[in-house]
Amino acid sequence: MPLWLELTIRVAGVVVAFLTLPLIVGQAEHKVMAHMQGRLGPMYAGAFHGWAQLIADGVKFVQKEDVTPRAADRPVFQLAPLVALVPYLLVLLVIPLGPDDLVGQALDIGLFFALAVVGVGVVAVLMSGWASANKYSLLGGLRAAAQLLGYELPLVLAAASVAMAAGTLSLPGIVEAWEPWWLLWQAPALGVFFIAGVAEIRRPPFDMPIADSELVFGYMTEYTGLRFAFFLLAEYVGIVVIAALTTVLFLGGWQGPFGDDYLGWLWTLIKVFAVSFVIIWLRVTYPRLREDQLQRLCWLVLVPVALAQLVLTAAVKIAT
Amino acid sequence: MGVPGEGLAKGLAVTLKTMTRRSHTRQYPDVEPDLPPRSRGVIALLEENCTVCMLCARECPDWCIYIDSHKEEVVVPGAARARQRNVLDRFDIDFSLCMYCGICIEACPFDALYWTPEFEYAEYDIRDLLHDKSRLGEWMATVPPPPPHDPNGEPSKEETAAVKKAAPR
Numbered sequence: 001m002p003l004w005l006e007l008t009i010r011v012a013g014v015v016v017a018f019l020t021l022p023l024i025v026g027q028a029e030h031k032v033m034a035h036m037q038g039r040l041g042p043m044y045a046g047a048f049h050g051w052a053q054l055i056a057d058g059v060k061f062v063q064k065e066d067v068t069p070r071a072a073d074r075p076v077f078q079l080a081p082l083v084a085l086v087p088y089l090l091v092l093l094v095i096p097l098g099p100d101d102l103v104g105q106a107l108d109i110g111l112f113f114a115l116a117v118v119g120v121g122v123v124a125v126l127m128s129g130w131a132s133a134n135k136y137s138l139l140g141g142l143r144a145a146a147q148l149l150g151y152e153l154p155l156v157l158a159a160a161s162v163a164m165a166a167g168t169l170s171l172p173g174i175v176e177a178w179e180p181w182w183l184l185w186q187a188p189a190l191g192v193f194f195i196a197g198v199a200e201i202r203r204p205p206f207d208m209p210i211a212d213s214e215l216v217f218g219y220m221t222e223y224t225g226l227r228f229a230f231f232l233l234a235e236y237v238g239i240v241v242i243a244a245l246t247t248v249l250f251l252g253g254w255q256g257p258f259g260d261d262y263l264g265w266l267w268t269l270i271k272v273f274a275v276s277f278v279i280i281w282l283r284v285t286y287p288r289l290r291e292d293q294l295q296r297l298c299w300l301v302l303v304p305v306a307l308a309q310l311v312l313t314a315a316v317k318i319a320t
Numbered sequence: 321m322g323v324p325g326e327g328l329a330k331g332l333a334v335t336l337k338t339m340t341r342r343s344h345t346r347q348y349p350d351v352e353p354d355l356p357p358r359s360r361g362v363i364a365l366l367e368e369n370c371t372v373c374m375l376c377a378r379e380c381p382d383w384c385i386y387i388d389s390h391k392e393e394v395v396v397p398g399a400a401r402a403r404q405r406n407v408l409d410r411f412d413i414d415f416s417l418c419m420y421c422g423i424c425i426e427a428c429p430f431d432a433l434y435w436t437p438e439f440e441y442a443e444y445d446i447r448d449l450l451h452d453k454s455r456l457g458e459w460m461a462t463v464p465p466p467p468p469h470d471p472n473g474e475p476s477k478e479e480t481a482a483v484k485k486a487a488p489r
Contacts, residue, residue, distance in 0.1 A: 036335040040345040285331045 010105065014092050021272075022236035025243075026054050028273070029236075029280045036284040057229075064225035071133035072222065080131065081223065081230035084124035087117045088237040095244045096172040098254045098264030103172060110171035111163055114245060115156055118200065121238075122148040125202075125209065128231075129219035140218025143291060144202060144209030150298040151199040151206075157306035158193035161313045162186055162249045175253035182250070185316060189309040190250040192302050197246060198279055199298070201238030205286035208294055243275035244268075251275070357467050359437035360420045364459035365411055369432035372406035376424035376433060384417035385424060386410060411453035416446045436462040 030053060034041025046052025068077055094110040096103035107113050122145055129141015163169055165186065166177035183190075199206035210218035220231050247253055251271050254264030289297065346353055355361070372389040388410035393402040425433045436459050443449050469476065 032339065035339045035343055038338055038341070038344045040343050040347075043347070281332065281335060285335045286328070 014089070017097075018089050018092055018237065021240045022233055023054050025239050025273075025276045025280075026236045027051065028276065029283075030054075032277065032280050033284050036281070061225055061229035066225045066227065067222075069133055069222050073131035073133070076127050076131035077222070078227065080124050080128035081227040081234070083127060084121060084234040085230050085237070087120040087124075088234060088241050090117050091241045092237075092244075094171055095241075095248060096175060096253060097268050099172075099176075099261060101172075102254075102265060106170065106172055108173075109169045111159055111169045111174065111249070114171070114241075115159060118155075118241065119148075119152055121200070121234075122152075124234075125219050128223070132219070132222040134222050136216045137219050137221045140209045140211070140215045140221070143211075143215075144219060147199060147202070147206065147209060147294060147298075150295055151196045151302070154192045154298060154302035154306045155196040155200055157303065157310060158189040158196065159245075159249060161189040161306070161309045162193075164310070164313050164317060171248050171253075175248055175255065178252045178255060180252070182252075186250055186309070186313070188305050189313075190246070192306045192309065193250065194242075194246050194275075194278075196298075196302055197242035198282065199294070201235060201242055203235070203239065203279055204283040205289050206294060207288055208291050211288060239276050239279050240272065243272045243279065246275050247271040355437045357464060358435065359439075360422060360435050361437040361439035362415070362435075362441060362459055363413055363418070363422075363425065363456065364434045364436045364438075364463055365413075365453055365456035366432050366434065366460055367408060367411070367453055367457050369430045370408050370411065371430055371432075372408055373429065375427045375429065379423050379427040381421060381423065382417050382419060384414040386412040386414070408453065411456065412450055413456060414450045415441070416449040434460065434463045436460075437464065438462040 030050070031041045042050025042053035044050055045056040068074055091114045093105050094103065094107050094113055096106070125144040125148065126141050129137045129139075129144065132138070132141075162174060162182075165182065166174040168174060168177065202209050207218075209215075210220065212218075215221070220228060223231060247268060253271075254260060254268045256263060256267035256270075260267070372387060374387055377383070377385040377387050387408070389406050389408050391404050392407050394405050395402045422435065425435060438459055441449075441451070
């Protein structure tokens with residue numbers, strides 16, 4: 001296969017995943033949240049149990065007027081949604097779906113790349129919060145900055161633990177090195193990574209920057225139409241990315257009970273959707289954390305646990 | 321003090337349990353709601369029973385019943401003189417004013433007014449909520465049969481009256 005064809009196929013595959021997985025997760029969120037609250041959720045769009053609800057939402061967003069506030073910093077305001085969205089697209093590039101190079105681009109420093117790129121999200125939030133010229137947006141943006149910078153640390157420390165255990169920074173390499181007993185060994189890191197990940201994508205119960213009951217809609221207050229839709233899409237891609245990273249780092253990626261070689265992609269997808277379900281489940285169950293509780297959880301619980309996990313990982317690694 | 325995190329786990333269990341149960345949503349426009357008996361949807365008029373006594377209009381707390389009538393002479397063959405009879409010209413209920421208290425129905429001595437559970441008579445203009453006697457008469461078809469007598473309740477007035485009459489003086 002010529003190089004250009006292979007590249008095209010890989011990039012197209014990533015784009016398709018980028019466009020479909022968030023929609024599936026979004027639809028699942030509609031339905032799961034509704035049923036957890038004793039409702040039915042969307043039932044009309046697409047005739048069968050509202051399967052086309054998000055497509056209808058997308059069409060609606062496209063039709064809406066694209067308003068930029070007069071006092072806003074125009075270019076920054078308009079660029080922010082793209083800055084929020086693109087990093088997640090890039091992360092999907094390095095997440096392995098199955099064995100034998102079934103990945104957009106296998107980087108040797110894949111983990112490093114993924115964490116670095118996910119960290120760009122804070123820039124988008126600060127851009128939108130500052131450029132909106134709105135006090136609620138600014139409050140939301142600053143809260144988000146404080147939250148993202150704080151939770152970056154446990155996220156990276158937990159990821160470092162698994163990288164240390166596997167002895168590589170390559171995501172496929174970590175999956176190959178993964179063994180089922182790591183579920184126990186790396187359990188604290190798994191918890192820290194997952195919680196920090198949920199906070200990193202600002203999902204409830206960590207949605208203090210958005211906090212619609214007190215900050216209107218946080219840093220997204222002034223956005224309308226397609227740009228708002230981009231922010232929403234970024235949130236759902238974020239769920240997919242965090243679920244995929246958790247899967248690849250801690251849950252053994254494509255390793256399943258049987259048929260890893262030809263069913264690997266299926267195991268990965270099942271695990272990604274299971275983790276996404278848990279993220280939705282947490283959103284439905286728990287109320288929003290207060291700002292001080294949020295920071296307390298990060299600095300007084302997650303960071304010490306992640307550091308202890310690093311020590312444990314190092315000890316076990318040296319002992320074996 | 322229980323196990324730390326017990327409350328968090330309980331919360332998760334509640335939402336998960338709710339998800340597995342049937343949801344409470346009623347698919348209203350697609351599925352007709354099953355309303356309880358004696359639902360107060362709208363007031364229907366049985367025109368034949370109305371004697372234009374005006375009791376309902378007078379008892380109505382917000383004066384939403386409008387009645388017009390005229391008298392007609394009825395010549396009964398064999399009678400000494402012609403009888404007079406009230407003929408109902410207009411019987412309107414303004415449902416934009418009506419507060420569904422049902423006093424008119426209680427007040428009616430001739431059972432000309434009935435509750436029906438029919439509720440789909442919304443209008444785009446508030447003035448269209450004034451319904452005339454033909455519209456009120458159409459709703460008679462939707463009046464449910466009266467619920468059976470509660471065996472534990474008091475006996476009906478007719479029954480007690482009959483027992484009293486039959487009792488020896």
